[in-house]
Amino acid sequence: MKPDSFLPLPAATFHILMAVADEDRHGYAIIQDVSASTNGELKLSAGTLYRSIQRMLEQGLLVETKDRPAPEEDDERRRYYRITALGRTVAKAEAQRLTQLVRLARKSGFAAGRA
Amino acid sequence: MYRALLHLYPKSFRGEYESEMCAVFARHKRDRSGIGLVALWVETFFDVLFNAARVHFDILGQDLRYFGRTLRQSPGYALTVVAIAGLGIGATTAAFSITNHVLLRPLPFPDADRLVTVYEKETHYSRMELSPPNYSDWKARSKSFEAFGAYTDLSANLAGEGEPVRLKGAVLTSEVLPLIGVRPVIGRWFAADEDRRGAAGTVILSYSLWQAKFGGSDSVLGKKLLLDDEPCTVIGVMPAGFAFPARNDEVWLPLRFFGMYAEGFEDPDRTNTFLVGVGKLRRGVSLQQANSELQLIAAQIERQFPKELKNISAAAFDLHDEVSPRSKALLMALGGASLCVLLIACTNLANLLLARALARRKELAVRSAMGAGRERLVRQLLTESLLLAMAGGALGMLIAVTATPLFAALVPTYLPVVALPSADWRVLTFGALVTVLTGLAFGVLPALKATGGADLREGSRSGVGGKKERLRGALVVAEIAASVVLLVTSGLLIRAMWRIRGTDPGFRADHVLTLHTPVTGPRYQNTLPRVAFYKRVLADVRALPGVESAAYITTLPMGTWRGGIWTVTVNGQQPADPSSQKASMRFVTPDFYKTLGIPLHLGRDVAESDVITSPLVAVVSDSFAARYWPGENPLGKQFSSGMQTLSVIGVVGDVRVRGLEQYSEPQMYLAYQQVKDNWYPPYVPQDLAIRTANGDPLQLAPAVRKIIASAEPQLPVTNVRSLSELVAAETATRKAQLVVLGGFAVIAFLLAAIGIHGLLSFTVSNRTQEIGVRMALGATRGNILQLIVGDAFLLAAIGISLGASAAYGSGLELQSLLAGLSPNDVDAFTAGILLSLVMTLAGSFLPAMRAVRVDPATALRAE
Numbered sequence: 001m002k003p004d005s006f007l008p009l010p011a012a013t014f015h016i017l018m019a020v021a022d023e024d025r026h027g028y029a030i031i032q033d034v035s036a037s038t039n040g041e042l043k044l045s046a047g048t049l050y051r052s053i054q055r056m057l058e059q060g061l062l063v064e065t066k067d068r069p070a071p072e073e074d075d076e077r078r079r080y081y082r083i084t085a086l087g088r089t090v091a092k093a094e095a096q097r098l099t100q101l102v103r104l105a106r107k108s109g110f111a112a113g114r115a
Numbered sequence: 116m117y118r119a120l121l122h123l124y125p126k127s128f129r130g131e132y133e134s135e136m137c138a139v140f141a142r143h144k145r146d147r148s149g150i151g152l153v154a155l156w157v158e159t160f161f162d163v164l165f166n167a168a169r170v171h172f173d174i175l176g177q178d179l180r181y182f183g184r185t186l187r188q189s190p191g192y193a194l195t196v197v198a199i200a201g202l203g204i205g206a207t208t209a210a211f212s213i214t215n216h217v218l219l220r221p222l223p224f225p226d227a228d229r230l231v232t233v234y235e236k237e238t239h240y241s242r243m244e245l246s247p248p249n250y251s252d253w254k255a256r257s258k259s260f261e262a263f264g265a266y267t268d269l270s271a272n273l274a275g276e277g278e279p280v281r282l283k284g285a286v287l288t289s290e291v292l293p294l295i296g297v298r299p300v301i302g303r304w305f306a307a308d309e310d311r312r313g314a315a316g317t318v319i320l321s322y323s324l325w326q327a328k329f330g331g332s333d334s335v336l337g338k339k340l341l342l343d344d345e346p347c348t349v350i351g352v353m354p355a356g357f358a359f360p361a362r363n364d365e366v367w368l369p370l371r372f373f374g375m376y377a378e379g380f381e382d383p384d385r386t387n388t389f390l391v392g393v394g395k396l397r398r399g400v401s402l403q404q405a406n407s408e409l410q411l412i413a414a415q416i417e418r419q420f421p422k423e424l425k426n427i428s429a430a431a432f433d434l435h436d437e438v439s440p441r442s443k444a445l446l447m448a449l450g451g452a453s454l455c456v457l458l459i460a461c462t463n464l465a466n467l468l469l470a471r472a473l474a475r476r477k478e479l480a481v482r483s484a485m486g487a488g489r490e491r492l493v494r495q496l497l498t499e500s501l502l503l504a505m506a507g508g509a510l511g512m513l514i515a516v517t518a519t520p521l522f523a524a525l526v527p528t529y530l531p532v533v534a535l536p537s538a539d540w541r542v543l544t545f546g547a548l549v550t551v552l553t554g555l556a557f558g559v560l561p562a563l564k565a566t567g568g569a570d571l572r573e574g575s576r577s578g579v580g581g582k583k584e585r586l587r588g589a590l591v592v593a594e595i596a597a598s599v600v601l602l603v604t605s606g607l608l609i610r611a612m613w614r615i616r617g618t619d620p621g622f623r624a625d626h627v628l629t630l631h632t633p634v635t636g637p638r639y640q641n642t643l644p645r646v647a648f649y650k651r652v653l654a655d656v657r658a659l660p661g662v663e664s665a666a667y668i669t670t671l672p673m674g675t676w677r678g679g680i681w682t683v684t685v686n687g688q689q690p691a692d693p694s695s696q697k698a699s700m701r702f703v704t705p706d707f708y709k710t711l712g713i714p715l716h717l718g719r720d721v722a723e724s725d726v727i728t729s730p731l732v733a734v735v736s737d738s739f740a741a742r743y744w745p746g747e748n749p750l751g752k753q754f755s756s757g758m759q760t761l762s763v764i765g766v767v768g769d770v771r772v773r774g775l776e777q778y779s780e781p782q783m784y785l786a787y788q789q790v791k792d793n794w795y796p797p798y799v800p801q802d803l804a805i806r807t808a809n810g811d812p813l814q815l816a817p818a819v820r821k822i823i824a825s826a827e828p829q830l831p832v833t834n835v836r837s838l839s840e841l842v843a844a845e846t847a848t849r850k851a852q853l854v855v856l857g858g859f860a861v862i863a864f865l866l867a868a869i870g871i872h873g874l875l876s877f878t879v880s881n882r883t884q885e886i887g888v889r890m891a892l893g894a895t896r897g898n899i900l901q902l903i904v905g906d907a908f909l910l911a912a913i914g915i916s917l918g919a920s921a922a923y924g925s926g927l928e929l930q931s932l933l934a935g936l937s938p939n940d941v942d943a944f945t946a947g948i949l950l951s952l953v954m955t956l957a958g959s960f961l962p963a964m965r966a967v968r969v970d971p972a973t974a975l976r977a978e
Contacts (some may be wrong), residue, residue, distance in 0.1 A: 028139045045158070046139045047166030050132040055173065079135060 003089045006059070007097055012044060012052045017061065017083060017091040024065050026078040027053070053081060061087035117159065123167035125174060126490045174491075178498040185499065192471060193503060196464055200507025200553055202862055203460025205514025208546040210453035212515060213522040214446045215545070216536030222435055223356070223532065225296040226395065229261075231402060232437065233392030233409065236430040243427075245390040249416065253392065253429065256412045259405035260394040264290030266360055267389050269368060271342040272633055274829040276328050281633060281833040282342070284321075284366035285359070292319075292367070294395045295359055302336050302351025310369040316347035319367040322355040342366070344636035359531040360391065385423040386682070394431065405431050434531070442527050444931050445852050449525070451925060452604065452859040455597040457553065459863045462590040462597075463870045464557035468500060469587055470877050472561045479566060492566040500558025501551065508550030515546070521858075524851030560586065587874050588910055594870045595914025596921060598863040599951050603922035604929070605853065605860045606943030611934045612849045620842055621770035622672065623712030627838035628805045628812035629671055632823055632830055635799060641792040642727065645799065648826055649704055649787065652803070655822040659815065661807050666707035667787060667800035669700075672772045673841055674802060675834070680780055685743045685754045698739055698781045699772050700757060702790050702800050708734075708767050710806045711838070718750045718765030725786035732786055734765040739781035756783065759791075775845045776934055804838065812837050849932075864954055871907055871958030879903060879962045886966055887974025896967040903966045907959035908952075915951050919944060 009017075019025055019033040031044045044052075056062040065082040083091075105111040117140045121133055140159065147155050186193050221227040233253065235243040245253075245265065254263045266287045273280050289305040298304070299319060309317050318340060320329075329335040338349045347368065358364060396405055409429035417424040472479070479492055523535050536542075564586060632652075639645050649667050656665045670676045683696045705722055708715050716737065725732050733754075740749040740763070753762045761783075773779040787800050807815060816835050823832055879886070886899055926938025 027135050028142055031139065045162040045166070046136045046143075047159075047162040049139070050128075050136055051166045051170050051173075054128060054131065054170070078138070 003086065003093045006061075006090045007094055009090065009094045010052070011042070012048050013056060013061070014091065014094055015042060015044070016049070016052055016056065017087055017094075020062065020081055020083045021088075021091070024067065024080040024082045026080050028078075030081070056087070057081075060084055061090060120160065120163050123163055124170055125494070127488045128170050130488065174494065175498065178495045179502075181495060182499050182502055192467070193506075196467060196503045197506045197510055199460050199464055199467075199866065200504050200550075200557075201510030201514055202866075203457040204504075204508050204511025204546065204549050204553060205518065206456040206511075206859060206862065207453040207549050208511055208515035208542065209518045209522060210446075210449045211545045211549075212519055212536050212542045213525055214450055215539070215541050216532065217438060217442065217446060217526055217530065218435075219541065220532075220536075220539065224359075227434065229396040229398070230295070230434040231394050231396060231405065231431045232434055233263075233394055233429065233431045235388060235413075236428045238426050241430060242432070244388040245392050246385045246388045247390060248385050249388075249413075249424075249427075250390050250392055252416055253409060253412055256415075257394075257405070257408055259396060259400045259408050261397045262290045262294040263392065263394040264288040264294055265390040265392050266291055266370060267391065268360075269366070270633065271366065271368070272344075272636065272829070272831050273328075273366075274341045274344070274831075276340065279829050279831040281631070281831040282324070282365045283361075284364045284368070285361075286368045286370040288370045291359075291393055294393065297354065297357050297359075299351035300354045301333055302349070304351065305367075305369045310371055312371060314369070314371070316342075316345055317350045317369060318342060318347040319351040319353060320349060321353055321365045322357065324365040325352045342368070344638055356533050358533060360393075361531065362526075362528045362533065385420055392431075393434070402431060402433060437530060438527060441931060442525070444929060445525055445848065448604070448608070448925075448929055448932065449522070449852065449855060451928075452601055452856050455601050456859050456863050456866075457549065459594045459597045459866045459870075461553055461556040462593045463866050463873075464500075464503075464553075465560050466587050466590045466870055466873055468496075468557060468561040469564060469590075470873065472496065472564065483566070489566050493562045496562035496566070497555070497558045500562070501554035504550050504554030504557070507553065508546060511550070512546050515542075521851075521855060524848055525855075560590075587877070588906075591867075591870050591874050591910050592914040592917065594863075594867040595911055595951060595955070596918035598860070598867040598954070599915050599918025599947055600922045600925060601856070601860040601863045602950050603919065603943055603947035604925050605856050606946045607922075607926050607929070607933060607936060607938065607940055608849070608853055608856060610940055610943050611932060611936045612846055612853060614936055615775045615846055615849070615934050618771070618775045620672065620775065621713060621768050622838075624838040624842045626807045626809065626812050627710065628807065628815050628819065629674075629834065629836060629838050629841060630803045630816070630819060630823075630832050631675075631801060631834040632803060632827075632832055633801050634827075634830065635796045635801070639799070642788065642790050642794075645790075646788050649800065651826050652822055653704060655826075656803075656805055656819055659818055659822075661810065661815065663806045663808055664706045664710045665803065665805040666710045667704045668707055668784075668802050668804065669702045669798050669800050671802045671804065671838075671841065672770045673774050673845055676797065677773045679798065681756045681783075683739075683743070683754055683756045683783070685752070686760075698735075698756065698783050699779070700798065701782065701784050702787045702798060703734075703784045704787045704800065707784070707804070710804045711770075712806075713770060714768040716766045716768065717748075718763070720765060721784065721786040723788070726788045727791070729789075731759055731761045731789050732764045733761040734767055734784040735763055736767055736769045736782040738769050739783060740766050742781055761785065775842070864950065867951075868954045868958040871910070871955055872961060874910075875903060875907055875959050875962035876965070878906065879966045882966075883969055883974050886969045887971040890969065890971040891975060899967050899969075900963055903963045904956075904959050907955050911952060911955035915948055918951070919948065922947065 015034045015038075016030055018037070019030045025033065027046075027049055031046075031049060035043050053062065057064065061084060062081045063084055065080045067080070102111055106113050118133065118137055121129055121136060143155055143159075144152065222230070224230060233245065234241070235245055235249065237243055244267070250265050254260075257263065264287065266285045269284050269286045271282050271284070273282050287305070287310075289307050289310045292304045300322065302319070305317060305319070308314055320335070325331055325335060329338075335349050335352065339346050340349060341347075353367070394405070396402070406429070409431055413424075413427065413429040417427060483489070483492060519536060526532065526536070634645050634648060639648070653665050653667065656662055669679065677699075679699050679701065680697045681700045683698050703721060705720050707713075708720055717740075718734070721732060721734060735749065743749070743754065744752055749763045749766055751762060753760055755761070767782075767784070769779070770782060771777075771779050772782060790799060803819070805812065805815060805819065813835070820832050820835075823830060886902075889899065889902075922944070923939055926933070926940075930938060
């Protein structure tokens with residue numbers, strides 16, 4: 001599938017991709033990361049999170065990783081997710097789409113800053 | 116608790132993420148307390164609800180994509196499935212819509228559940244009509260009813276509005292229409308004083324009569340019509356579809372008891388019963404309470420009139436309960452038959468899907484290898500079968516709507532409902548339910564079977580022997596059994612119909628023309644003018660070429676009116692049980708027996724010399740004579756009936772007055788010139804019967820009409836038909852039912868044959884190699900044929916024995932429709948079983964031919 005065909009990404013999907021951009025995370029860590037990076041404005045619910053994860057696994061944006069962190073930090077039940085190359089491409093494409101959009105918004109005066 | 120909530124998700128999803136989601140939820144819970152905890156629960160609840168729905172939806176989307184691909188690959192398969200499902204669902208829905216119409220749906224009146232009919236009850240009759248004084252007493256004394264009225268049937272001649280016509284309808288007390296609660300579309304109900312003596316005549320018209328005769332114009336209000344020569348002013352028109360008390364009623368007149376008889380309402384005769392009581396229960400009063408109150412009142416009145424009202428009690432019925440047990444049995448048979456068709460359709464489909472699922476094993480195995488759980492695959496297959504069933508359901512609805520008019524003959528005309536059922540929410544719900552059940556029924560087994568132990572072994576020998584084939588065999592057995600039930604039941608009912616048709620009616624129905632000419636109204640109140648009319652008409656008719664004889668009678672046997680029953684007392688005999696002393700009374704002109712071919716066993720026919728001034732005479736039937744004078748010569752014996760004393764002048768054969776299937780009371784025939792003036796109008800001779808030498812008696816009708824028109828221009832002539840038609844009408848409902856049932860049986864027969872064919876074709880193609888090996892090892896074609904056809908006949912034998920026992924059970928249930936035929940009638944069973952064997956043979960023919968044509972060399976090379 002072409003990366004473009006995923007666009008526009010649902011907000012939750014994009015946030016999850018950003019959360020796992022530089023390290024593998026388990027579900028709860030993703031929720032926390034998303035919450036922290038949006039200053040608590042977006043709190044993913046468990047339902048939304050796992051539904052998104054399921055779909056992203058199917059679409060090949062994420063994989064589950066067998067690599068576990070150091071045993072003292074690990075919890076048997078946890079599953080860790082890692083971004084795939086496709087996930088990265090898609091996320092970049094989405095970011096570009098958004099940038100484009102913001103540029104347009106500035107031009108028309110809807111957003112602050114220079115076009 | 117959270118875990119329980121997660122059950123809303125599909126199992127596959129839960130299996131993956133349940134423990135993690137629980138962990139996340141536990142973390143969240145740890146962070147909150149008090150009101151925050153409550154908020155968390157609420158949040159979580161909606162979160163799960165919303166997301167679970169989305170997950171299901173995603174899967175549905177996936178399955179739909181798979182399904183679309185399947186359809187593109189094999190449209191023929193999908194079409195077959197949809198067609199078979201459509202037949203099954205259509206048959207069942209059509210049967211249900213008619214049952215719903217007759218038995219389930221509330222009558223189309225406001226507060227229909229509080230409407231009751233009230234009858235007199237006697238030891239032998241649970242529904243006898245009311246006498247006016249009883250009606251009036253019950254009405255005055257009972258407290259169970261919000262309103263209470265009475266009606267009786269009416270037919271009246273409408274003259275002066277084009278062709279004279281005979282109208283059917285009812286005379287009602289002023290309470291009846293308001294109590295039923297349906298308002299006229301224009302005009303008004305009867306006012307309270309319009310059913311009193313001396314009030315000006317008024318009439319309410321039906322919508323269809325208004326449209327047909329008066330062009331639907333409002334100016335009809337106030338118009339004066341001549342009904343039976345009495346002027347009546349039109350005061351209202353009932354809405355379209357209004358039917359009370361019976362379908363096809365066209366006029367309603369106010370009931371004035373005095374108008375019916377010269378003696379007037381003051382006539383205290385409590386045995387003269389002709390009214391049907393109709394009441395609306397007070398809110399909160401049950402039918403049972405009303406019944407016990409009425410019975411109490413009836414008992415009080417019985418003490419007042421111990422002789423006239425001996426054993427007379429009261430009974431109220433739900434208005435809907437007017438459906439006779441026979442109509443109910445007919446509908447039940449229909450419902451059962453349609454379920455059989457549905458069952459056969461489902462098993463056929465299950466087999467088809469099973470074959471298909473086995474063919475798709477590799478696809479499923481691939482998906483399973485890619486991590487799809489079994490539950491996921493089952494779900495996909497079920498989604499497919501449900502979608503096919505839905506398409507079938509849509510087709511079925513279409514079939515049901517088209518087929519329902521076929522069933523219209525099964526709606527009793529005496530029910531206050533229109534002839535054709537319209538689809539309502541019950542029918543739609545039922546159709547939808549049947550559709551879903553069908554989808555599940557034919558989808559579940561194949562889905563479970565196909566996904567159990569799917570494996571990828573390439574070239575693994577497919578489905579030889581083994582469980583799957585046994586399952587398919589069982590399905591075919593079920594199909595055969597169900598079709599045997601239908602075939603045998605249809606056979607039983609056909610035999611019953613033949614038997615009824617073979618019943619001797621007591622007269623010869625061939626070559627007789629019959630007409631109804633209601634010689635009523637003020638001008639014909641007295642006997643002399645009527646006699647002049649009969650003499651003139653009969654003389655002219657007898658002079659027509661080809662006419663052998665002609666006669667008038669009160670009402671023909673098996674005609675529209677079959678009552679007219681009177682109590683008989685014989686001089687010197689004390690009636691032990693008065694209810695056993697009933698006989699039907701008819702007035703006839705000479706030649707009636709000759710015209711109908713009723714044998715005259717003793718004495719003579721009534722004669723022109725039997726006039727009002729000579730002694731009153733009667734011709735009685737064999738059973739009448741045997742009842743009162745067993746072993747004696749009845750000629751010259753005297754008896755009393757209808758407040759007069761008569762002497763027997765002749766004995767004739769018994770006639771089935773009430774119909775081919777019912778018990779008929781003994782008959783007495785009185786002389787037409789001995790009808791007293793002002794005698795009850797229904798008893799006046801008004802049916803004309805004409806026997807012709809040969810040819811179609813109906814060809815005579817125009818000439819006869821001309822004769823009647825010249826004798827009495829304003830007299831409508833109705834019910835022009837041959838006597839054979841009249842007799843055939845006796846079995847018309849049965850015929851209609853048989854057409855439907857037979858249709859079902861044919862469908863079942865075909866589906867079962869297709870089922871056998873499908874199973875064997877599948878077996879043969881799977882066993883091609885085996886057959887090749889056998890042939891290479893020296894098996895003859897005969898051996899191979901035996902192998903394949905033998906299988907089919909084993910299944911047939913099991914299916915037939917199961918089906919035959921079930922058919923016997925259904926025969927027992929239908930005994931009321933079998934006209935005395937034993938439910939284990941050999942002919943019906945033999946025919947049904949033979950047909951099933953033929954079906955098995957036909958279904959196995961093509962696959963068997965394929966099997967014997969297997970070329971061992973080719974088959975082995977494939978191995």
